[in-house]
Each structure stands twice: as structure tokens, then as C-alpha cells.
Amino acid sequence: KAPGVLAIYSVANPLPLGRSEVFSKGGAATENFLPFQDDRVLWNGQHVAFIVAETFEQATEAAALVRIDYVEANPALDAAAPGAPRLPQEKLDVAWGDAEQAIASAAIRVEGEYTTPREYNVPIEPHACIAAWHGEELTVWEPSQWVSGARAIIADWMKVPTDKVRVVSPYVGGAFGCKVSPHPHVAVTCAAARALGRPIKTALTRPQTFTGYGGRPHTHQRIAIGADRNGKIQSIIHEGWNETAAEDTHVEPTNAVTPMMYATPNFRSSHSLAPLNTVNPGWLRAPGENVSTYALETAIDELAYAVGVDPLEIRMRNYADYDHQAKLPWSTRRLREAYRAGAEAFGWERRSLTPRSMREGRELIGWGMASGTYPVRRSPGDASVTMLANGSVEVRSAGIDMGTGTYTILA
Known part of the structure; x- marks a missing residue:
């Protein structure tokens, strides 16, 4: 056993996880497939083991010692191949x-x-989370664009009522969509924290931002x-x-x-x-x-x-x-x-219809235009405002600051 290792979770020692319905079927999750629930490896970079150690260095060293035996199958890799399913x-x-x-x-x-x-989000701050249980209540520090959705998903994964889960997301750290819903590493972090009875922190590496989620x-x-x-x-x-x-x-x-x-x-x-x-x-x-x-x-x-x-x-x-x-x-x-x-x-009227006919000195100049549209999506929201005895004001909201100044506006 490597120094400092507290537990190793894999298909040989799985963490029990519940199912959260995906967004396309009325739920909030982006994926149903969760780690360690069976022995199939479905893509290159899939999470196959989760090592918990006292320090980051000990966990990294232990992970480097892992060896995995695979039975090869015939993967589907080319969507344009003849006969590829649709x-x-x-x-x-x-x-x-x-x-x-x-x-x-x-x-x-x-x-x-x-x-x-395929295009990747690659936020400047990679995905990371901390999960801590206090009895039957779970607090998760998770960068999230949708904290109420994250709360519902984590509650499903942990098979606990939603009011037993609190998601804290003071800063998102960049997202462009990839932090709308929590990903499977959050599920195993929360489950391992419950199994071990202590807070656990997980951070994806930069390479894992290309394989831990799409x-x-x-x-x-x-x-x-x-x-x-x-x-x-x-x-x-x-x-x-x-x-x-x-x-x-x-x-x-x-x-x-x-x-x-x-x-x-x-x-x-x-x-x-x-x-x-x-x-x-x-x-x-x-x-x-x-x-x-x-x-x-x-x-x-x-x-x-x-x-x-x-x-x-x-x-x-x-x-x-x-x-x-x-x-x-x-x-x-x-x-x-x-x-x-x-x-x-x-000054669009100066544009020539003939391709490669407009120049500025020795350089060819191209003028183009396009239309764009994006729907207005509305949903209910609520917040509470409390005036305290010392004259300060406390605002409670499930909103987040993506870096667009929400905190400044509320202040």
C-alpha cells in the first residue's frame, strides 16, 4: 500500500450511486453513465479508479502505480463510416x-x-470540488453555472432529499457551458466523502478537461x-x-x-x-x-x-x-x-461582389456579414432580502457571478 492512501475505488470496490435523469428527458444532468458501476471502458480517458490520500502528492504517486488489464473490443470511432448507426x-x-x-x-x-x-470549453480554472458531510447533510463547494440544478443532481446521486444538499459556488472560474451541471467526478467525491467520513477535495488535471467531460x-x-x-x-x-x-x-x-x-x-x-x-x-x-x-x-x-x-x-x-x-x-x-x-x-455599399477584388495595399481584404439569433429563455426566480439590526442587508439567491459583475451590482 502506497504511503498516505486512504481508499481506492474502482469496479472492484465501487461506490453506490443513484441515477439522475438527463436534461433531454426532463432532468438536470448531462450524463447518465457514472464511474465504477460496471467493468466496461467506453472511451479513452474514462475514469476507472479513484484514489483518496492524505495529500495531493501521495494521491498522485499512488495513481502512477496503478496498472489496468483490458480486454480489447471493437470501438465505434468514425461517425462517417459506411453503415455507421444513426x-x-x-x-x-x-x-x-x-x-x-x-x-x-x-x-x-x-x-x-x-x-x-469537436470543440472544448477548457476554462482557465479546471473543475474542482470539495464534499463534506455533517451527519445526513452534504455541503459541496462546486463551481456551478446552475446551483439549483447541481443540488438536484447531487441529491439524486447520493439518494438523499434535496434539502439535505447545499451547493456553494462563490466563483465559477470560467465555464462557457461546461459547469452548468456537475460531472461524474463530483459524484464519486461526494460518495467517497460519505464512505470515509471526512471531507474530500478533487481537482481535474488539465488533460482531464478533455476527457472527464465533453x-x-x-x-x-x-x-x-x-x-x-x-x-x-x-x-x-x-x-x-x-x-x-x-x-x-x-x-x-x-x-x-x-x-x-x-x-x-x-x-x-x-x-x-x-x-x-x-x-x-x-x-x-x-x-x-x-x-x-x-x-x-x-x-x-x-x-x-x-x-x-x-x-x-x-x-x-x-x-x-x-x-x-x-x-x-x-x-x-x-x-x-x-x-x-x-x-x-x-460603408457596406463600397463592397465589391467579385471575390478577391478588394485590396488595401498588397493585402487582399474580405468583407462579409452574417445573421445570428438566440432565444430568450425565461424561468421563475426568487430571492430573499433581510435588513439586519446593525443596518446591513443580507441577500439570499441561487444566482452566481460568471464574471459579469453580479456581485458588484448586488453590492
Whole structure:
């Protein structure tokens, strides 16, 4: 036994953990698969052992002594391989009119395939947590973008009532989505602290920020647009998929913005998942909207070039005056005014339509534009304010400061 080691947890000595439902099914968690619950290794970098020691150095030394025997299997690593499985996400399908027929009969047609790689959050402060039990009550110091969600997930993992869990998150340390929900290292930290009857601190290393949780998944999209000779869109088809884990599902809806951005009488979009032996992807700034906008706006630029009109003008001609999917008016939509104000401020009328024709001295200059949108998501919130006898004010809230100045505002 290595010096200072208190316990080693693995499939041979597992920690009992409960299940917390994933976000896509109404829960708050980003993954269902938890460490040490069976002997399968599903991706490179998966947690296979958890060593608790008196000091960081002793734990690091003990971890270096671990040797693991594997039985090789045939992993799924290439989502684009022939015959690779797809999991349709019918609830994300959107359609109206006859998109295929309208594309076939359109005077102008453009079609393209667009891919994005796996992207990682990599916050400046890696994930770390401290778990301490006081009888049946658990306190967890965890950088969190959503402390009420983290509390619910940890309570599920520990199989205790939610009111027995307190999550403390004074500073987040950077996140871009990866600290919305706690990850499996938090589950084993809390369970080990209960088993050993003492507080435990866990910090992921920088390499583990790439394997202990996922970033934005690799995506593949196909967009076809049909238009008349004036560039008025007659049909849009948007199909896409994203990689996900073999045992979990993360949906990065590639068609998130397409139904609402441009007016068209015919439309069809669909999305599916490609399960692979990879760490489950997760949230990264504007999940869905980011990749969807990239592909759609690139395709709109291609349409402008095919028609022979300015990219800004093609967007003006296909401006959506109402939500074609919901068939309802917008509550607020000032995109047309934003187009005009931006063009005037930038001097857009000086832009040449011919690629590689604008220069500044010896350098080629490219001017481009794109539209973007992000939904307004509302949820109830509450806070308590107490005026104390000494004249000070105490504010209680489950909100956090992402670095945008919340604490300063409240002060």
C-alpha cells in the first residue's frame, strides 16, 4: 500500500450511486453513465479508479502505480463510416409544404455540406470540488453555472432529499457551458466523502478537461436551397447529425435556427445522433444555435453568389416577417433595422461582389456579414432580502457571478 492512501475505488470496490435523469428527458444532468458501476471502458480517458490520500502528492504517486488489464473490443470511432448507426430525433423534425418538389423545380439551386469539429470549453480554472458531510447533510463547494440544478443532481446521486444538499459556488472560474451541471467526478467525491467520513477535495488535471467531460460535439450538416432568379427562396432542406456517446445522448440540434431565419413556403429539416466510443459531449456556448447558424449563413452566402446579388440584399429579400414554423408574429424582431444601421455604419455599399477584388495595399481584404439569433429563455426566480439590526442587508439567491459583475451590482 502506497504511503498516505486512504481508499481506492474502482469496479472492484465501487461506490453506490443513484441515477439522475438527463436534461433531454426532463432532468438536470448531462450524463447518465457514472464511474465504477460496471467493468466496461467506453472511451479513452474514462475514469476507472479513484484514489483518496492524505495529500495531493501521495494521491498522485499512488495513481502512477496503478496498472489496468483490458480486454480489447471493437470501438465505434468514425461517425462517417459506411453503415455507421444513426439515432433519429423525430421530435426535432420540422416540415411544411413540399420541400423536395420545390427544390427540384427551382431556377437557382445551391447545396453544400458543412462540418464542425469537436470543440472544448477548457476554462482557465479546471473543475474542482470539495464534499463534506455533517451527519445526513452534504455541503459541496462546486463551481456551478446552475446551483439549483447541481443540488438536484447531487441529491439524486447520493439518494438523499434535496434539502439535505447545499451547493456553494462563490466563483465559477470560467465555464462557457461546461459547469452548468456537475460531472461524474463530483459524484464519486461526494460518495467517497460519505464512505470515509471526512471531507474530500478533487481537482481535474488539465488533460482531464478533455476527457472527464465533453465539449461541443462534431457535427455534419447538409443544406439545399432553391430560389427563383431574383433570389427569393422557394425551399430549404437542412439535415444534420452530431456525435454522441455510446451510453449517453447529447443533442446539438443542427437545425436550431433554420426554421425561423428566412421566409420560405417549403421547408424540411431533421437531426440525428451518431453514437461513438467517446466521452459524452456537453454544452458549449449557444448549443445548437452556433453550428446551425454557421451552416445556414454560409449557404445563404452561396445563394447570393449564385444569384449575383449582394449578401445583405439576399437576406433583405428573404426577410421573415413572422415565424413561419409557429405561424405567429414575432414579439420583437428588429433585424431589418439592424441590417440597415450596420451597413450604413460600415460603408457596406463600397463592397465589391467579385471575390478577391478588394485590396488595401498588397493585402487582399474580405468583407462579409452574417445573421445570428438566440432565444430568450425565461424561468421563475426568487430571492430573499433581510435588513439586519446593525443596518446591513443580507441577500439570499441561487444566482452566481460568471464574471459579469453580479456581485458588484448586488453590492
